[in-house]
Amino acid sequence: MCADTPDYKDTLNLPQTDFPMRAGLPKREPDWLARWEKIGIYDRLREKDGRDSFTLHDGPPYANGHLHIGHALNKILKDMVVRSQQMMGKDARYIPGWDCHGLPIEWKIEEKYRQKGRDKDAVPVVEFRQECREFAEGWVDIQRDEFKRLGITGNWSDPYLTMAFHAERVIAEEFQKFLMNGTLYQGSKPVMWSPVEKTALAEAEVEYHDRQTDAIWVKFPVVRGKGPDFERAQVVIWTTTPWTIPQNRAICFGPEISYGLYEVIGRPEECWATIGDRYVLADALAEDVLSSARLEDGMYRRLGDVSAEELSALVCAHPLRGADGAEGEWDFDVPLLPGDHVTDDAGTGFVHTAPSHGDDDYAIGIKHGLPMTYNILDDSSFRADLPLFGGEAVLKPNGKPGGANKAVMAKLVDVGELLARKRITISDAHSWRSKAPVIRLNRPQWFAAVDKEIGDGLDTYGKTIRERALTSIDKLVTWTPQTGRNRLYSMIEARPDWVLSRQRAWGVPMTCFIKKDTKPDAPDFLLRDPAVNQRILEAFESEGADAWYKNGAKERFLGNDHNPDEYEQVFDILDVWFDSGSTHAFVLRDRPDGSDDGLADLYLEGTDQHRGWFHSSMLQSCGTQGRAPYRAVLTHGFTLDEKGMKMSKSIGNTIVPDEVVKQYGADILRLWVAQTDYTADQRIGPEILKGTADSYRRLRNTMRFMLGSLAQFSESDRTAAEDMPELERWVLHRLSELDQIVRDGYATYDFQGVFQAVFTFATVDLSAFYFDIRKDALYCDGDTARRRAARTVLDLIYHRLTTWLAPVLVFTMEEVWLERFPGDDSSVHLVDIPETPAAWRDDALAEKWGTVRRVRRVVTGALEVERREKVIGSSLEAAPIVHTDAATVDILKTVAFEDMCITSGLHLSTDPAPDTAFRGEDSSDIGVVFAKAEGDKCQRCWKILPDVGKHSHPDVCSRCDDALG
Structure with missing residues (x-):
């Protein structure tokens, strides 16, 4: 540059954004959480009228310890389901819940007693149960905060708890249906028995x-x-x-x-x-x-x-x-x-x-x-x-x-x-x-008979629990992956009667009475009195299940119709799987924010739940409402370390969600989930997380470029699709293709497929191709139709990328959204994925640009050789000769191919390429001969052109001279 040549840097349209390169997620994510809570995003989404409901029913985690990586995988998958369904136009409700009864909690209280030398059997049962309740309450609060920190949306202010009074009432009510329909019986047969836990x-x-x-x-x-x-x-x-x-x-x-x-x-x-x-x-x-x-x-x-x-x-x-x-x-x-x-x-x-x-x-x-x-x-x-x-x-x-x-x-x-x-x-x-x-x-236990005909009138799908379950599996439920169907079907096909009883104290008691000195197979062995049942339920609703254990409970519930001396009160508790299997009744059916028809659109848990929650929910619901409580079941595998080994504290290979969040941020953990094939076992570890963080950085850079290039974009800049250059219309075509992939992927819960498609588009189609080409126009053009079209496309890309990725990167996409649309009530999570016009789809144009990109790859390969040899420092120093067939040359002549290759000049030839020409590995029909660009370097756009210095502004090309005015 001559001494008197102006510095043109300030005349360029360089990106303007405060969006930082470094995310700082661990420190910044809690601020977004607080913001979402303040503006009440979950409740505001429920106010959107006219939407079909979508209910993912939460399988309750156990309230007795900090979250492990399996919890994180499970809840993040659920969150991506709920958010994606919401952004595709559904009213996607999510009520988190907890399993609060059972032996694990009871065991913890007993451990505390043993440490203090206290005899559990000497403690009044209601007092013992209260300690169990308080223990569970404490862990519910801890786990709720840990789940929220992962960016999980839902009705956190009003979750469901199996130990809530209404829940205990409904669990007892569901049990009473087995009592009244004749499937409940006392039998003596071999059961899995824990001598240590005596149950x-x-x-x-x-x-x-x-x-x-x-x-x-x-x-x-x-x-x-x-x-x-x-x-x-x-x-x-x-x-x-x-x-x-x-x-x-x-x-x-x-x-x-x-x-x-x-x-x-x-x-x-x-x-x-x-x-x-x-x-x-x-x-x-x-x-x-x-x-x-x-x-x-x-x-x-x-x-x-x-x-x-x-x-x-x-x-x-x-x-x-x-x-x-x-x-x-x-x-x-x-x-x-x-x-x-x-x-x-x-x-x-x-x-x-x-x-x-x-x-x-x-x-x-x-x-x-x-x-x-x-x-x-x-x-x-x-x-x-x-x-x-x-x-x-x-x-x-x-x-x-x-x-x-x-x-x-x-x-x-x-x-x-x-x-x-x-x-x-x-x-x-x-x-x-x-x-x-x-x-x-062999121990006397209470069973639900799975092969006994039930005369409840709910026989559309079968007359027995087993028949109804097998019919539901085959005809009413969609399984992802399909192997889940086979697994549960074979389990239920061969299973024995369901053992409902447990010989413990912390749970919902089996609210029934048996007649003394009567054999179990006698018709009057079990008391079946609707009035007695109703008194029990009313007490549970107001006092909880502790009412069963209070002094005078037997006399209170039997009332004046039965002699208490003739009956024994059963003090076994229900299997906690009956508790969780009943959640559909007090969550989906009873809550105003439950399901419209009492059924869940989706149950989503790990593969172990084929013998757990999926299984018990199926049996329980088939016994009380004649069919499965869910329309679809999605299962994920287990989480292993980087070597494929099961995680173990003793080995020291565990990955704790809280530690990942503190080091990388929750979005990195969420991105790891999105990148894995969750239907199989997944691996996680330090190196895998580093790779995930690298993918995140690449994606973040794409978003940052977009934000910078869209500074001061307004509706007056918007260009109609039909008025755009072919390159922009090709991008619109890709958006159309991707919109279908994203919607289909989210609809089938293929998060890995969605993310891979979007990530490839963002890093390959955009960053490495479209952005690379259009930087010149965005930075150096004046108010041209080409620049306006490019900025319009960037705006369209922006709205799709942010909403496509919002279910995965909940914090980062909120940051990207607020960078353009700040405001107290603004949030990407309040908007839907925008509809994509069908007219954007142009397969013929895509085929043409497939040819353009194939030739471009050969040209950039040839230039990279010259750059490595230090013949050139920038592709703008080149004006290569491209040898190919006439049909391809005709195509390339229509697209300003030198701009596509980011060279200052380019010559197209149908002559045979010399032997010394560069050829791509899979493009033998294309040969590139390197040549340097002729002319001087434009001090504004850095292209080397013959006309530089021949215009009113010194040392610039004609395009830059026009831009300078």
Whole structure:
């Protein structure tokens, strides 16, 4: 620049914005939260009339600890659903809720008591329940603040709580419907039992962990059978629960399995087998069994086949029959019974059957009239008066193994009926609260019969709970992903009756009375009186479920119609899954901001809820309103660390939401959710979060450029689409395409697909292409039609990007919105995604510009080579020659291709490209020869052009001279 050349910088239309490059999200996000609360955004959205409702019913988290990363994933997904549905024109309501009853909270209060040396049983139950309530209230407040910090919208001022008085009333009312429709019964069958917690558990309360145990092979002597071959014969069973042997009542065999009779003809010194012993075994397993008994080849021989008919005729003695000190306890016959559950995959081909300790065992027992046993008490100890084993426990109070297994094995060795034993590792059921093993134990419990016909008139989808549930799964519910349908269907298809009762104190009691000295199958065993039920409900509405435990409750509820001395009040509480399964009734049905028809448009939880909330809600609703309470179910996977390992405090690989928010801000965590395939297990860790933050920065830069270029934009600048240059009309076409992708994606909850499409558009189509090209016009043009068109398109892009991304980046898009539209009541979350005119769609134009962009990529590739070689510093120093076919040249001539390539000049040629020409990897039909631009550098736009210096303003080109006026 000559000494007297003016500085033209101030004449450029450079971006003007206060939008910072650095987001500072951790510090700034709380201010937006406070602002939203002040202007009441959630309530203001409810004031929008004429909208179809959309209800996502919140699966209640448990109120007993700080949030983990799974909570964050779940609530952010829900928030993106609610916000996107709202911005697409729905009235999207969201009532957050909490599960407040149950053992986890009770367990915490008991821990506190133990630390103080206080006996829980000495505390009045109402006082104990009040402590549980206060504990839950404290955690509800903490978790509410933690959820709000993640930018979750909803009716936080009035959430639903299962311990609210009205909720407890409705839960009791829903239970009473089972009471009145005949599906409730008291039964005695094996249930998942926690000896440590002394209560039954639902399948959803159980998790499986590896643990070591003793596997044993036990000989049952044959006492009767067809033919002399069975003299001295023994049927061998295999089990990993030695403590169940005293409860054995039968042996099951597989009718289709091949069995043989094997005789011992040799033995090593240390062996429990005896020469001459004969064992009945499944042929496929015989070698493994005999090897476990230390019998090698040559030490046994197969005598012949044993048919199913012969097995059915066999009768064995219990292995403890006649044992010293047994006092005749086991002096009974053990029949062999056919069972479809028997396989020859493992064991011996025979299944030891204890009806009190297994589902298959129980079913066999009921079918064949086997007696139930009650040898095991609540704490897993053998009853004190049981010969040989009285007082021995399966588990100690701390969940560690007791002495029951060793005592049983020792006695089997003593009587000569143990063939082999081995220490093995198995995957076994554990309580997810106490982490202690659980056992299958027969205990009197309350059940809901899933196969009993219900005469309630709600039989559109079936007459039983199971029929209604399976029909709902197939015909009424949409599943995302579809595998969720298969999982729940198979679970409900095979599930037993629902165990409703728990032997604890903190929950909604089973509000029923039973007649004393009456058998459970008697018609008058359960009191079914609507007037009694109504008195209970009225008390619960005003006093909560504590009313059940107050002095004189029985007399109060029975009233003058029934003699209190003739009835027992049931004090078991309901399974907490019944609580949460009933939420549809007191949230969707009863609340004014619930659902219009009492049904949810969506339930959204993790895959574990197929056996949890999805499952219990389905059963409960099918029992009381004849169908599923939801129209759609969406499931997400679990959150793992960066290596794909389960998170564990002991390993030190946990990611805590609060720590992510403090370091990066909640929007980064939300962006991580949007970028993941939530239908599978997701990974998160420091490196992944760094990558997420980098994506965020790129997106933020796109928004910042737009804001700067739209400074002082007004309606007078607006240009009609039909008057725009092709490049702008191509952008409108892309907006039209994206609008459909975004709406379809949000409608199907494909947040990853939405974000990837929008992010690619923002960073590739806009930042790396459109913005890169139009910077020159935006900065250097005067008040030209081209610049006005570009700014109009930027405005249209702005309104779509901010609303498309608002459900994901709730804080950042609010910041972007307020940068242009400040005001006390302004918020991007109060507007909808703008409609996109159908006329913007132009597939022919898009095809043409696909060609333009393909050639441009080759040109920019060629220039990048020259830049790396330091031949040029800027693409404006170049005026390359582009060789391609005539049809392509004709297209490029119509689009000012030198501007598209950001060069000062460009020559198009249909001549064959020289061998030295640059070619793209996938564009062999295009060749680019580098040439430098001729002329002088314009001191305003920096293009090198022949006409620079020939105008009224010194050292500028004609375009800049016109702009300077």
